[in-house]
Amino acid sequence: MELTSTKQRRVVALAIGAASVVLALFVDEPYVLLVAVAVICICIGWEAGLVAVAMAALLSSVTLFSGESGAAGGAVRLAVFVVAALALWLVIKIFRTRSFYDRVYQGAGPGIADIPGLGWSAYPDGRFRFFNPAVLEYVGVTADEMRRMMDADDYSWAQFIHPDDVEASVAKWRHSMSTGEPLNDEQRVRGADGTYRWFRDIGVASRDDRGRIIGWYGQIEDIDDQRKAEVALRQSERELRLLVDTVxxxxxxxxxxxxxxxxxxxxxxxxxxxxxxxxxxxxxxxxxxxxxxxxxxxxxxxxxxxxxxxxxxxxxxxxxxxxxxxxxxxxxxxxxxxxxxxxxxxxxxxxxxxIDDEIRAQEALRLADERLSRALRAASLSELSVSIAHELNQPLQAVVANAGAFQRWLSADPPNFEHASRVAQKIIRNADAAAQVISRIRALFAKTSGEPNPIDLNAVITEVCDLLADKLLSGKVKLDLQLDPRLPAIAADHVQMEQVVLNLVRNGIEAMQDANTSPRDLRIASRRRGDDVVEVEVRDQGRGLSDPERIFEAFYTTKQDGLGMGLAICRSIIESHGGRLWADNIATGGASITFGLPIGSAKAVRSSTAKPGKRLV
Structure with a gap:
């Protein structure tokens, strides 16, 4: 039968001691009582050793003196027994007091107690017999207290282990005892201050030359900081993995x-x-x-x-x-x-x-740009056709009207050749104007620029107003001309300047017709700005502009039947002459559109217009 605890061993020892007393009385042999003395010394304690010897002596005297050997023989045997009992008690006491604990703690030579760190040793059967001073200091007990705990219970060391780790630690220790395999365990151990720290317990078996286990030796390593670092590392890894997976x-x-x-x-x-x-x-x-x-x-x-x-x-x-x-x-x-x-x-x-959505959006944008480009070209051609028809309409109508007048003067009785001659001159001028329009269109398609010549902007404004006289009259618009008589001549294309002024004046008339305002005053002013700029302003009393900047964009229009190309063409013409065209709303109502042109020689203007500029078509 394998005795796995101190309590079981003590019960067996006491049973053996009682049997030895019965045997001594039965066989009339007091020496058998020495077994009982040894049992009492081991189980009861060393302080009761002398009492045990005395009691054994009394029992043996009863046995000896009740026999047939006589008083003298009995006295001698009793003396021998007492001496033997005292000697047995003394040897056991010396062995127990000079135990492995005492030899380590009280001895002067180096040993396992001097090993740095927390160390321990155990008997082959797993009973712990030693913990070095570092262990005792950490758990806060003395060597005697630890020895008494070990004598009371083979697993009393479990009281220092965290309750959640006790079962696993005991199971691993029993496994090593049964198999002889090294112990490798991690558990939380309570210190003297009541706090638990993680320790790694490593134990190996010591064997003799025949491979039998003669003891166990182990070391306990504080790994609490390492465990905390590992927990922090695992947490960081989890957070990093979560970040990588969710980004x-x-x-x-x-x-x-x-x-x-x-x-x-x-x-x-x-x-x-x-x-x-x-x-x-x-x-x-x-x-x-x-x-x-x-x-x-x-x-x-x-x-x-x-x-x-x-x-x-x-x-x-x-x-x-x-x-x-x-x-x-x-x-x-x-x-x-x-x-x-x-x-x-x-x-x-x-x-x-x-980036698939981005690529598809770019492709869709490219296709939209191509479609818009085609639409722009078509719209530009359409607007150009409208512009050509408008520009040719005025001189052609004048040619038709003057031709009729010419015919009437010649058909008069008598014919009025003087008036007919003046009308013929007007027909020639109107035909020349139509020819200039065609020439400007041809130059536009040939990507050539006209020859800038010195022109009088006041004269251009007056000619445009004469052309639009009927429109001004039908629209009940009062014309207010504030032209600077000292305005210097500028180098520009006469036909293009007429086209710009014509568009601005026509837009002003139409703006007041749409607003149903009264009175309808249209002011056209020319002035000199500084030493190098001439400005022309067309101001109406309409509703004003919702977006003064966008009105110069191609295809932007506020008119129901407009194409949004007139002002865009005007800005292109002005900028090609090195000038600027802008629009503002007037605080009292209406809008003002102004363009400025540089004052310079024809040579300077030709040099300026030779540079690449913004062109609409």
Missing amino acids: PTMIWLLTPAGLPYYFNKRFVDWAGVDPTENEPSGNPQFATHVELFHPDDRAAMKAAFQKSFARGEPLQHKGRLCRRDGEYRWIDSRFEPLRDEDGTIVRWYGVNLD
Whole structure:
């Protein structure tokens, strides 16, 4: 029977002691009582040792003197017994008091107690016999207190272990006892201050030359700081993994050779790849993931990647990648190498950005630009046709009217040749005006500029007002001309300046007709601004401008039947002459449109207009 606890061993010892007393009385042999003396000394204590010897002497005297040997023989045997009992008690007392504890704690030589750290030793059967001073100091007990605890219970050491760790620690210790395998356990141990710290308990068996276990020796290492650091590290890893998996970017890691070995959750969910899937060789192969790219992009992508990996250079590549639903989407792939302190690449970091929506939006924008460009050209041609028809309409109408007058003067009785001659001159001037319009249009399509000549802006304004006299009269518009008589001549194209003034005056008349304002005053002013600029302002009393800047944009119009090209053409003409055209709202109501032109020689103007400028068509 294997005795696994001190209590069981004491019960067996007491039973043996009682049996020895019965045997001594039965066989009439007092020496058998020496066993009882030994049992009493071991089980009861050393202080009761003399009492045990005395009691044994009394029992033996009863046995001896009741026999037939006589008083003399009995006295001698009694004396021998008492001496033997005292000697037995003394030997056991010396052995017990000079135990392994006392020899270590009271001895002067080095031993296991001198080993740095927390150390212990145990008997072959697992009973602990020694804890070095570092252990006793940490748990806050003395050597005698520890010895009494060990004598009382083989597992009394468990009282220092955290309650949640006791069961596992006892199970591991019993396993080592039964198998002889080294002990490797981690548990929380209570210190003298009542706090628990993590310790690693490592114990190995000591064997004799026949392989029998003759003892156990172990060391307890404080790993509380290490455990806390490991917990903090695991927490950081969890947070990093959570960050990598939730960041709205597909991330993957590659070996120094360029073989992928990690995909974040975003990539796995997007592409449907299995991060746990292994190749037949047990290593991930880049060729497997090449199949995710569009067949038209694979060759270029593979060549770019291999070149980057061979040179150790960062890579940015755009290609179409297959999503888990089978749709190919444009991906911007970027790779950066991570190097150690020696410059050796230890891994590659790659990110994939889904730019398919951006690519499609750019393509849609490009197509829209093409359609808009075609629409602009068509609208420009349409507006040009309208402009040509308008410009030709005035001189042609004048030609028709003057031709009728010419015919009437010649048909009179008698014919009035003087008036007919003046009308014929007007017909010639009107035909020349129409020819100039055609010439300007031809120069526009030939991408040539007219010859700038000195012109009088006041004369241009007066001519335009004469042309629009009927429109002013029908619109009940009162014309207010404030023309500077000292206005210097400027170098410009006469026909284009007429076109600009005509557009501005016509817009002012129409603005007041739409607003139903009364009175309808249209003021046209010319003035000199400083020494180098001439300005012409057309001011109406209409509703004003909702957006003074946008009215010069092509196709922007507030008129129901307008094309939005008139003011855009005017700005183009003014800027081609080195000037500026702008618009403002008037605080008292209405709008003001003004253009300024530089004062300079024809040569200077020709030099200015030779430079590339903004043109509408």
